Amino acid sequence: MLETWVVTPTRLPLVRLRCHDCAARHFRANGKFRVNAHHKLLDAWLLVLCTGCGTTAKLTVLERMNVRAVRPGLLDRLHANDPGLAAELLQDPGVRRRNRIALDWDDAWRLDTGGPVDPGRTVIDVEVRFGARIPVRPVRLIAEGCGLPRAEVERLLKEGNLVSADRLDGRLTGDFAFTLKR
Numbered sequence: 001m002l003e004t005w006v007v008t009p010t011r012l013p014l015v016r017l018r019c020h021d022c023a024a025r026h027f028r029a030n031g032k033f034r035v036n037a038h039h040k041l042l043d044a045w046l047l048v049l050c051t052g053c054g055t056t057a058k059l060t061v062l063e064r065m066n067v068r069a070v071r072p073g074l075l076d077r078l079h080a081n082d083p084g085l086a087a088e089l090l091q092d093p094g095v096r097r098r099n100r101i102a103l104d105w106d107d108a109w110r111l112d113t114g115g116p117v118d119p120g121r122t123v124i125d126v127e128v129r130f131g132a133r134i135p136v137r138p139v140r141l142i143a144e145g146c147g148l149p150r151a152e153v154e155r156l157l158k159e160g161n162l163v164s165a166d167r168l169d170g171r172l173t174g175d176f177a178f179t180l181k182r
Helices: 072-079 083-091 093-099 138-146 150-159
Strands: 002-009 014-016 026-038 041-050 056-066 102-104 109-112 123-130 176-181
Touching (some): 026 056, 072 083, 123 138
Antiparallel strands (some): 014 102
16 A cells, blocks of 8 residues: 655744854844845845844845736735745745855755654555655655664665665755555
8 A cells, every 4th residue: 555755844944144243154034035126127026034033134036027027916915915925935946056055945945744653564665745846855755654764764775675766865956755555
């Protein structure tokens, strides 16, 4: 029987960015935006707060865009400070690249397994789905979901008792499946 596990975000990830005031290395997005108009051109920023001193920094979302080129729905969401839009923009590789930031997902996600794994089963087929592009080590997910130590999962992987079409020894951000034989 195929089980489905889901990795879901519990909050917005921290933004890895150095604060110029206190040298802290993380900022927290609170879902607030600033939109500025220059005649027919718009600038929009996602505001993030330093976790150390509370200083505000701006992450560029739109830069000198013609008003007609911006979708009305996007503009409405920016004006409404939509937290869902903040989550979408933080996931956008273009926004991250333009602002030279990385995301810190530590303690910002949880694994929903649907219940404990039956210890009497010898073969477990699991499909893991991601609610967002969260970079997680599959070995950590499998250890947490099965209630095993990470070293045990790595041993099972080396012995060939843990198999998958995807590489399980790095980080994954997308759906994958695996079979565990005990």
